[in-house]
Amino acid sequence: MDVFFGFLIACECNCVQLKVDNTGSGGGSDPGCYLIGAGEPRAPPPSPPPSTLHLQRGGLMMVSPALRSLSSPPFLFFCCLLLLQLPICRSIYCDEDDCYDLLGVSQSANASEIKKAYYKLSLKHHPDKNPDPESRKLFVKIANAYEILKDEATREQYDYAIAHPEEVFYNTARYYHAYYGHKTDPRAVLVGLLLVVSALQYLNQWTRYTQAVTMVKKTPAYKNRLKALELERSGGVTNKKKGLKQIDKNVEEKLSNELELHIQGAEKPSLWNLIGVQFVLLPYTLGKLLIWQSCWFWRYQIKKLPYSWDDACYLTRSCLKITSDAWRNIDESTKSNLVQKRLWVKRNMDSYVAEMRKDGDVVAVPAELMAVGSTTPCPRTPASELVSRFRECAPRVMLLKVGGFGHLAFCRIAQPPIHTRFAAEDAIQCLFKGVLTNLGSLRELHGLRKCDDEAVVVIKAYKVIRGRSPYPHSLMLSHLFGSFAFVLFDMNSSSILVASDVDGGVPLFWGITSDGCLAFSDHLELLKGSCGKSLAPFPPGCFYSNTLGGLKSYRSPGDRVIAVLENEEEV
Numbered sequence: 001m002d003v004f005f006g007f008l009i010a011c012e013c014n015c016v017q018l019k020v021d022n023t024g025s026g027g028g029s030d031p032g033c034y035l036i037g038a039g040e041p042r043a044p045p046p047s048p049p050p051s052t053l054h055l056q057r058g059g060l061m062m063v064s065p066a067l068r069s070l071s072s073p074p075f076l077f078f079c080c081l082l083l084l085q086l087p088i089c090r091s092i093y094c095d096e097d098d099c100y101d102l103l104g105v106s107q108s109a110n111a112s113e114i115k116k117a118y119y120k121l122s123l124k125h126h127p128d129k130n131p132d133p134e135s136r137k138l139f140v141k142i143a144n145a146y147e148i149l150k151d152e153a154t155r156e157q158y159d160y161a162i163a164h165p166e167e168v169f170y171n172t173a174r175y176y177h178a179y180y181g182h183k184t185d186p187r188a189v190l191v192g193l194l195l196v197v198s199a200l201q202y203l204n205q206w207t208r209y210t211q212a213v214t215m216v217k218k219t220p221a222y223k224n225r226l227k228a229l230e231l232e233r234s235g236g237v238t239n240k241k242k243g244l245k246q247i248d249k250n251v252e253e254k255l256s257n258e259l260e261l262h263i264q265g266a267e268k269p270s271l272w273n274l275i276g277v278q279f280v281l282l283p284y285t286l287g288k289l290l291i292w293q294s295c296w297f298w299r300y301q302i303k304k305l306p307y308s309w310d311d312a313c314y315l316t317r318s319c320l321k322i323t324s325d326a327w328r329n330i331d332e333s334t335k336s337n338l339v340q341k342r343l344w345v346k347r348n349m350d351s352y353v354a355e356m357r358k359d360g361d362v363v364a365v366p367a368e369l370m371a372v373g374s375t376t377p378c379p380r381t382p383a384s385e386l387v388s389r390f391r392e393c394a395p396r397v398m399l400l401k402v403g404g405f406g407h408l409a410f411c412r413i414a415q416p417p418i419h420t421r422f423a424a425e426d427a428i429q430c431l432f433k434g435v436l437t438n439l440g441s442l443r444e445l446h447g448l449r450k451c452d453d454e455a456v457v458v459i460k461a462y463k464v465i466r467g468r469s470p471y472p473h474s475l476m477l478s479h480l481f482g483s484f485a486f487v488l489f490d491m492n493s494s495s496i497l498v499a500s501d502v503d504g505g506v507p508l509f510w511g512i513t514s515d516g517c518l519a520f521s522d523h524l525e526l527l528k529g530s531c532g533k534s535l536a537p538f539p540p541g542c543f544y545s546n547t548l549g550g551l552k553s554y555r556s557p558g559d560r561v562i563a564v565l566e567n568e569e570e571v
Contacts, residue, residue: 093158093175099145107159111150118146198276205269212445315344321427321492323466381530383517390526423455427491428462430455433522434484434506442479458486462497466490474554477543485538487520495547499554504540511535 093099100107103117123129125139149155161171271277278285299305307315316338317327327335343349381389421432432455436442443452446460458480465476483505488497498520500508510520511531520538521527527535538544544551 093148093161094141094145097141097145099148099158102142102145103149107162111152114146114149118142118150194276194279198274201274202269202271205273208447209268215441215445309339312339312344316341319343319349381514383513383519383530386513386519386526386530389529390521390523393523393526421453421455423453423459425456425459426463428459428488429491430459430462430486430488432458432484432486434486434501435482436480436484437482438480439482454484455486458488462488462490466493474543474552477554485522493547495545497543497545498538499543500538500540502541508538509535510538510544 485500485506485508512534
């Protein structure tokens with residue numbers, strides 16, 4: 001015998017009706033109807049047509065025997081969830097009450113009827129008219145119901161929530177969006193935000209620029225250049241009574257315009273760099289980029305044409321990670337040599353890197369040291385043994401292998417832990433020893449933090465001057481004041497920069513090992529056993545760069561400096 005239970009849900013009524021349909025194989029019988037609740041017994045309602053489902057507000061939902069498959073546990077679970085969600089759709093508006101019932105109007109009432117009903121109830125339950133606490137609570141509910149129903153938008157949302165109680169999440173979202181969402185046009189908010197951010201950005205850039213100009217005008221390099229321009233203007237004759245304070249304003253303005261190009265990290269503000277302008281030009285920028293990509297794909301991917309000179313240069317400097325400004329100032333022969341290597345092909349790039357590391361000739365050996373050390377038959381130890389000796393003679397040694405190019409090693413036992421002397425950024429390593437007396441102004445000039453030390457400042461200044469060639473490194477070094485010596489290695493361009501202060505406050509020595517490596521150290525005894533006659537003190541006020549013509553003085557970059565033999569060196 002098959003047994004089927006018709007599942008019924010009563011909504012807003014005082015009884016629950018359960019209809020049981022028992023059918024057997026031998027024949028049917030009249031269904032039994034039972035009524036549980038208050039009131040008089042009622043006759044069973046007429047049976048609905050087969051395969052029908054009825055839902056009425058305040059009525060009864062009935063499932064016909066034709067839908068027997070809906071009596072499965074998943075369907076029953078869904079119905080239970082729906083039953084739990086029914087109070088939620090109303091509770092978000094008028095708690096557990098019906099907004100229309102609170103005002104005593106029907107759902108079809110117009111705005112005038114709702115307003116009259118609210119005024120009538122307010123005269124009765126307003127706290128000024130009725131001091132009863134219960135009446136006060138009821139008036140709060142009435143006022144809330146009136147706020148919901150007087151507005152056409154919120155009333156439409158409330159009616160939709162009543163008609164579709166199963167869409168509880170959608171109804172909740174609409175409610176909170178109506179009461180807590182923004183009331184302003186988001187486009188106006190976006191425009192205002194862009195204007196405010198752009199104004200703050202321009203003000204910040206202009207402040208940094210003016211501060212940088214003021215600081216540069218106080219440097220000795222600026223004053224010397226100002227004096228040189230005055231002498232050039234007067235034909236070598238100067239008035240001692242006037243001095244520098246009486247220099248013509250036109251000359252000073254001319255010098256200021258020239259120095260604008262030298263101020264790095266604080267460029268003159270431009271409207272084209274503001275966020276608001278870039279946002280407005282974003283469609284143009286994206287369209288231009290799309291056209292460029294399309295032309296590139298058509299020319300080199302479909303038609304297989306050879307790369308033009310500009311495109312080949314772009315691919316080469318992209319592979320070598322060289323900025324456009326730095327590439328622009330490389331000599332044409334070097335550019336041609338690099339482009340001919342076709343470094344954008346992975347195989348060629350790997351071969352180029354392997355060749356650079358295998359040759360070990362990243363840093364050209366200075367001719368001065370080769371000439372000085374030529375009297376020694378053979379230097380005593382190779383570079384690997386020199387590194388091992390340094391690790392043995394000093395505790396807490398920090399040793400860093402710079403790819404296949406060399407080593408940077410230093411000991412931190414005699415330095416405060418908070419003042420690190422080593423820094424690395426964007427494949428640039430710097431080993432710094434000493435103190436910069438104008439460290440604060442350099443931090444401000446380059447927009448650095450107060451916790452950044454001298455090594456970070458040197459890297460930042462180097463990156464700025466590298467990207468703004470042909471300004472020489474002597475310009476960067478002339479703005480460093482104090483007692484210092486540093487070694488900086490740039491893996492991107494395989495270049496080294498070594499410098500010492502003008503007074504030689506930090507002793508620095510250099511020489512050549514037996515395997516032809518260039519060594520720098522402030523430890524004289526350490527280099528004695530490895531560099532032979534090539535050992536020499538690094539001259540104060542000078543810098544060495546393998547890409548800028550060797551050893552030079554940053555006071556007079558045009559003059560070449562010759563290294564001298566260390567007197568204490570044994571043959």
